[in-house]
Amino acid sequence: MPMFKKSMLVLLAVVALAAGGAFYAGYCGQDDAVELDAGAAPVREMSVKESEIVVYVAGAVNRPGVVRLAEGARAKDAVDACGGFLPTADTNGVNLAQKLKDGVQVTVPEKAPVAAQGAPTASGAARSLPDGMVNINTADEKELDKLPGIGPAMAKRIIEYRTENGAFQSPEEIKRVKGIGDAKYEKMKDKIVL
DSSP: OOHHHHHHHHHHHHHHHHHHHHHHHHHHHHHHHHHHHTSHHHHHHHHHHHTEEEEEEEESBSSOEEEEEETTOBHHHHHHHTTOBOTTBOGGGSOTTOBOOTTOEEEEOBOOOHHHHTOOOTTSOOOSOGGGOEETTTOOHHHHTTSTTOOHHHHHHHHHHHHHHOSOSSGGGGGGSTTOOHHHHHHHGGGEEO
């Protein structure tokens, strides 16, 4: 075989071996990269977000705002995440055992000055206010039933709404209860307080 053909054959063999080695190294490196890309990090990050809820805490807390909590959290967890209650908070105005859902608002009302409402005794036994006024955040079914246009079934709905959504922040909020529209609200608006 002529010398030219031998050197050409050797050169082709070296190039083929080098190309094969480079291909093999790249192939093995891609497998590792694919395994890392398909690893647990993105899946773990996604599952953390799925097990969180985001709620807005407003009212008489130290740092009101939006907080992230674990799924299944209670209203107490949301209040704690916001630094706890202010001294003026009406802790009975929020159901701390209420299970929270993503996107809800937890509102902690402030204590109403006793002189302004003029009612509750020192023992807290009296719930109805003078002059036929009813506190829609604390009244029981019997007291709510005294309001114009409110019967026993509607009184239960008001209490259910209050339990699920927290205390009313304004008298107009009572219109969010199913069955209470503008006309019914107009009849009772002068008889309700917070």
